[in-house]
Amino acid sequence: xxxxxxxxxxxxxxxxxxxxxxxxxxxxxxxxxxxxxxxxxxxxxxxxxxxxxxxxxxxxxxxxxxxxxxxxxxxxxxxxxxxxxxxxxxxxxxxxxxxxxxxxxxxxxxxxxxxxxxxxxxxxxxxxxxxxxxxxxxxxxxxxxxxxxxxxxxxxxxxxxxxxxxxxxxxxxxxxxxxxxxxxxxxxxxxxxxxxxxxxxxxxxxxxxxxxxxxxxxxxxxxxxxxxxxxxxxxxxxxxxxxxxxxxxxxxxxxxxxxxxx
Amino acid sequence: xxxxxxxxxxxxxxxxxxxxxxxxxxxxxxxxxxxxxxxxxxxxxxxxxxxxxxxxxxxxxxxxxxxxxxxxxxxxxxxxxxxxxxxxxxxxxxxxxxxxxxxxxxxxxxxxxxxxxxxxxxxxxxxxxxxxxxxxxxxxxxxxx
Numbered sequence: 273x274x275x276x277x278x279x280x281x282x283x284x285x286x287x288x289x290x291x292x293x294x295x296x297x298x299x300x301x302x303x304x305x306x307x308x309x310x311x312x313x314x315x316x317x318x319x320x321x322x323x324x325x326x327x328x329x330x331x332x333x334x335x336x337x338x339x340x341x342x343x344x345x346x347x348x349x350x351x352x353x354x355x356x357x358x359x360x361x362x363x364x365x366x367x368x369x370x371x372x373x374x375x376x377x378x379x380x381x382x383x384x385x386x387x388x389x390x391x392x393x394x395x396x397x398x399x400x401x402x403x404x405x406x407x408x409x410x411x412x413x414x415x416x417x418x419x420x421x422x423x424x425x426x427x428x429x430x431x432x433x434x435x436x437x438x439x440x441x442x443x444x445x446x447x448x449x450x451x452x453x454x455x456x457x458x459x460x461x462x463x464x465x466x467x468x469x470x471x472x473x474x475x476x477x478x479x480x481x482x483x484x485x486x487x488x489x490x491x492x493x494x495x496x497x498x499x500x501x502x503x504x505x506x507x508x509x510x511x512x513x514x515x516x517x518x519x520x521x522x523x524x525x526x527x528x529x530x531x532x533x534x
Numbered sequence: 535x536x537x538x539x540x541x542x543x544x545x546x547x548x549x550x551x552x553x554x555x556x557x558x559x560x561x562x563x564x565x566x567x568x569x570x571x572x573x574x575x576x577x578x579x580x581x582x583x584x585x586x587x588x589x590x591x592x593x594x595x596x597x598x599x600x601x602x603x604x605x606x607x608x609x610x611x612x613x614x615x616x617x618x619x620x621x622x623x624x625x626x627x628x629x630x631x632x633x634x635x636x637x638x639x640x641x642x643x644x645x646x647x648x649x650x651x652x653x654x655x656x657x658x659x660x661x662x663x664x665x666x667x668x669x670x671x672x673x674x675x676x677x678x679x
Contacts, residue, residue, distance in 0.1 A: 442634060444633075444634070446588075448590065448596050451595050523630070526627050
């Protein structure tokens with residue numbers, strides 16, 4: 273009996289040994305190398321230059337404060353597809369911790385930089401949270417600026433506090449991002465403002481609020497609202513449209529993200 | 535007892551002898567043409583008319599090998615440089631929507647695609663089967679005694 277047990281044990285050990293993956297020297301060297309991975313945000317031209325909403329309001333922004341945290345970058349063997357509506361499976365290779373607030377009205381504001389192992393970062397996750405301090409305190413996404421239409425001008429400060437977790441695959445855009453080798457690389461979370469206010473290019477688009485419904489909340493030439501004021505001032509349908517559209521604002525370039533409410 | 539020991543050895547030898555078939559038994563391969571026709575559609579079936587295409591060759595993941603557009607039917611015929619073997623990446627975008635496609639070309643293309651369990655897992659499973667059979671044999675031999 274002991275002999276049989278020994279034979280089986282030795283055979284099992286041999287089998288495991290044969291199947292072990294052996295990393296080449298190059299692979300080990302590559303894993304050991306690190307570079308700078310920078311996380312940036314962007315509201316694209318719509319945020320920096322302004323744009324016209326689906327109902328004809330020209331928006332210009334002084335600030336668009338966005339507060340994010342727990343930004344993670346992944347090197348996945350298989351591309352992550354946000355359309356599966358599942359969280360990213362796998363361990364992050366780079367993490368930027370802490371709460372960060374950026375201003376999307378600036379061109380591609382930097383959120384932060386981390387040392388990260390070489391490789392291709394083809395997925396990313398992050399949280400949009402209510403800021404606990406600073407210019408965006410109490411809000412997750414705040415729009416400050418001016419709106420103009422037919423000679424009328426109104427200032428606005430719209431503070432949204434919806435918190436969401438985003439999961440996205442590789443950045444889709446004119447340039448490829450997230451390939452970290454010799455030199456630095458960056459990853460971008462991209463905010464499509466037309467998903468909230470619509471675009472004059474698609475005046476009949478449904479599922480976006482536009483800007484006109486907000487104008488009725490004006491007082492002394494100023495629309496200063498938070499979620500509570502929006503809920504009270506908008507119709508139920510308008511408020512629902514706004515709330516439902518908030519998660520769809522976050523992208524990676526033109527790549528969609530899967531969102532879970534926090 | 536001696537018989538059981540022999541049985542164990544025979545089974546183990548059978549597994550070792552037949553193990554090379556594990557690597558090929560369930561492999562899936564596919565054939566290729568000299569060109570690929572990309573068909574770009576939205577989820578609802580609507581074609582991505584004149585969608586932007588950016589192609590990256592395997593030797594330079596950052597610099598586009600080609601930039602072009604799909605035709606009116608969302609189709610694009612892509613003929614890779616066959617001297618550049620590896621994973622070609624095709625990015626398709628239109629109006630805030632887009633997707634990626636990986637096309638293995640050359641040596642990797644005809645490489646067997648393994649599905650199911652890894653060789654290590656198969657070895658361990660085989661070991662478990664043998665161990666189970668020996669255990670069963672021992673159980674019955676004891677009962678006979």
